[in-house]
Amino acid sequence: MDPLAANRKQKTLIMVLLCLGWMVNTFDRIAINVAVIPISKEFGLTETQVGLVISSFFLSYAIMQPIGGSLADRFGSRKVILFSLITWSIFTILTGMAWSFLSLIVLRFLFGIGEGSYPSASQVSLAETFPQKERGRAKSGLLAAGKLAGVLGTLAIASLISIFDWQFMFIFLGVVGLLLAFFYWKYFYPAGTQGIQKNAPSEKMSLKQALKIPLLWQLTVIYFGISIVSWGTAAWMPSYMVKVRDLDLVSMGAVATIPAIMGLITMLFTGWLLDKYMVGREKYLIVLGALIGMISLYFFISAPSIPYVVMYGAFASIGIAIALTTTLTMPLKYIASSSIGTATGMVYLGGQVAGVIAPTVMGFMIQQFNGSYDAGFWFLISALFIALIVGMTVRTHSDETSDQATEINSRAE
Secondary structure: OOOOOOOHHHHHHHHHHHHHHHHHHHHHHHHHHHHHHHHHHHHOOOHHHHHHHHHHHHHHHHHHHHHHHHHHHHHOHHHHHHHHHHHHHHHHHHHOOOOOHHHHHHHHHHHHHHHOOHHHHHHHHHHHHOOHHHHHHHHHHHHHHHHHHHHHHHHHHHHHHHHOOHHHHHHHHHHHHHHHHHHHHHHOOOOOHHHHHHHOOOOOOOHHHHOOOHHHHHHHHHHHHHHHHHHHHHHHHHHHHHHOOOOOHHHHHHHHHHHHHHHHHHHHHHHHHHHHOOOOOHHHHHHHHHHHHHHHHHHHHOOOOHHHHHHHHHHHHHHHHHHHHHHHHHHHHHOOHHHHHHHHHHHHHHHHHHHHHHHHHHHHHHHHOOOOOHHHHHHHHHHHHHHHHHHHHOOOOOOHHHHHHHHHHHHHO
16 A cells, blocks of 8 residues: 655655754764764773774664664654654763763763664655655655765864864754754654554564565665665774875865765665666666775775875765665565565664674774774775675565565555
8 A cells, every 4th residue: 555645745845854854863973973083082082992982872773773663653753753853962962061981982872762763764754755656766865865964064063173172063963953853843744644544454564574574684784784884984984084194174074075975966866766767676786886885995995195085985985875775765665655664674773783883893903903994994895795795686576585575565554
């Protein structure tokens, strides 16, 4: 059963609010990656401790992915998103008041609990609002909003820290999040919510049922591999550009915009491609994206100058964007609308487990190799190789995987 059709004005309003939410979500999440440079100096943190601070967020963030998705399926996305936005904004403000390594660990863990429900719940909002044939473009729009926040965020956060300090930056971002929560409370009513809740049977796909669908396992592993790269680079690229490539914070933020812009454009194009031409052939985009990312990161390691760093970084961003957009759109295409939150929560869980692992593993490698980032980048290439291999095995229509998904979907419908 497709969700009730929404009129264009309502779709636009929901999409705008979701995009703003993704942007604030991304700003708050990546802020620590830049702020950790002055924080580590102030608190005397080692690279391993920095990795633990970043990973503490991802531990709770990962735990909340399937929980948030299941709650959104059961109660609708609006309530879950409002709770998530308010909670993570409060703990963003409190991060600006951290006084020690241990307090950072605790506050970032609680921040992850608040933010963890948002990705799965926003996916449910798309299913509540958009028909299946439009969901690839809708999902790519959300991912592009997050990427745009990455373009603007690193530079804006670096500028705020340079002008004021890291404490003010976190408090400012948290206040912005609370203001956005007010607009969600007043205007955010996903178009199909009432219709879906009224007509759908009480039985929805459980996480146990989701675990029986091979396609979801494949997407979870693929997203894990992609996310190792996404979170590994997000956590350590600012430090790499400052410590290895000798850029200041503001210059680092400016240089980071070019790969991010290329990724943003690629996400939008990939969403259009998925809706128009790649139904049932999505795995080829996953494999292509992973391959581009691997080759680009290999050349990135030995790039002789900043222009080459930017060029290879841009190609890597393009590859990741292709694979990422395809992977996260597929549940919207192949899972029943009433169970998308649970299914997406399972896939997102793989990505957030990668968020727990990647920053700490890279930090440990950097420390063990006396400040060299090369081993860390080879770790990222290996993760993309896993995504590529599993991507080659994905089958969506005329096979046992699809039959099992269809059987479970039919019970949810």
